[in-house]
Amino acid sequence: MRSLKRLWDLIHLIRSRIREWTETPWKEVNIEAIDQELRQTYLNKELRSLAKECNQWDAYHGIEKEVKNLIASLRSVSEFRNGAIRARHWEELMKETGVQIRM
Secondary structure, eight states: OHHHHHHHHHHHHHHHHHHHTTEEEEEEEEGGHHHHIIIIIIIIIIIHHHHHHHOOHHHHHHHHHHHHHHHHHHHHHHHHTSHHHHOHHHHHHHHHHHHHOOO
């Protein structure tokens, strides 16, 4: 039960941090700090410490996948912050993803 409680607490912590980051204005996003926190704190320390007890649980695999996907998407965020990205590129991205981005 302790392992389950630690896992759920960690899931809540990670998701609340992700919510904070998604509310950060685009130009203020510190990609390097987010990447470092995800890799060092959550992926390498916290989740690894739970791996032995929780590895068979879907919740463990779900949050691990969520962290890894976010790490992978940070590269794209970095590329889209490039000044060479034009309005037409953003329009194309929104059309392809079906997501409206408020500039």
